[in-house]
Amino acid sequence: MREFWFQFLPILLPLVLIGLGWAVGTWRERAHLASLAVREQAAADVRVTNLRCVPGDRDVVEGRFVCGDVVIASDYFKTVAAALRNLVGGEVRAFETLMERARREALLRMIDDARRLGSREIYNVRFETANILSGNPNRRNKASVAVEVFAFGTAVVRGESREAGTIP
Amino acid sequence: MIVVNTETVPGYTITELKGLVQGNTIRAKHLGRDLAAGLKNLVGGELRGYTELLTEARRQAMERMLAQAHELGANAVVNVRFTTSSVTAGAAELYAYGTAVTVERNVDA
Numbered sequence: 001m002r003e004f005w006f007q008f009l010p011i012l013l014p015l016v017l018i019g020l021g022w023a024v025g026t027w028r029e030r031a032h033l034a035s036l037a038v039r040e041q042a043a044a045d046v047r048v049t050n051l052r053c054v055p056g057d058r059d060v061v062e063g064r065f066v067c068g069d070v071v072i073a074s075d076y077f078k079t080v081a082a083a084l085r086n087l088v089g090g091e092v093r094a095f096e097t098l099m100e101r102a103r104r105e106a107l108l109r110m111i112d113d114a115r116r117l118g119s120r121e122i123y124n125v126r127f128e129t130a131n132i133l134s135g136n137p138n139r140r141n142k143a144s145v146a147v148e149v150f151a152f153g154t155a156v157v158r159g160e161s162r163e164a165g166t167i168p
Numbered sequence: 169m170i171v172v173n174t175e176t177v178p179g180y181t182i183t184e185l186k187g188l189v190q191g192n193t194i195r196a197k198h199l200g201r202d203l204a205a206g207l208k209n210l211v212g213g214e215l216r217g218y219t220e221l222l223t224e225a226r227r228q229a230m231e232r233m234l235a236q237a238h239e240l241g242a243n244a245v246v247n248v249r250f251t252t253s254s255v256t257a258g259a260a261e262l263y264a265y266g267t268a269v270t271v272e273r274n275v276d277a
Binding site for chain 2: 017020021024025028029032052053054057058059060061062063064065067069070071072073074075076078079098105123124126128130144145146148150152153154156
């Protein structure tokens, strides 16, 4: 009886992993998105722009480098879903949410960094993305997908003469 | 040392241009982290070990860049940029570069 089931192992194991990835991965993703929404609301008072110059910089007292980064891994379900999508082409929604989560998390960490300096304005924000696990032909395990997002910018502290966040 | 990624330092005026400064570091992750990452790839989520590794590596690349700027006698680095590239399997290069300058605080600031 046992041997009977063992012959299905090569088929069952990936199915179990996909199921596990789907269940736990979806749950974790939902928790992360909920946490992002809450923290973004709390960070709404910080102005984030990608302008290269600081408007009205006469009363600026400090400009400092701030950054935030995060590495997020895909779950097994998403990886398989994306591989299947590769056969027919089209939008890979599973990875879109992965990238979105990574970008929002990196941005929030950068905002936290700025807040520690007492700044409520960040200029010249840039994103740097690196695919750190997949896309490497030398790797044995091609099923691993993880992405790094690094957000950086210049945090500005204004003089007391002007309220933070108002463009003159 | 003032570090910004804008082209000028807000509230300051650039008085002297010292030139391009750069710093890099290549980091490999160890096997334990690789195994943990493998597990995380089943269920998804943040790879904290990697995040720490990259943060620390980027900080070092930046420190090397700042050391160069210091040697040139600069007191600020403007327009800082980063690049990441994977050199071999499991190793990543982090590269930071910017322009070293001397700045002076605006009198009316």
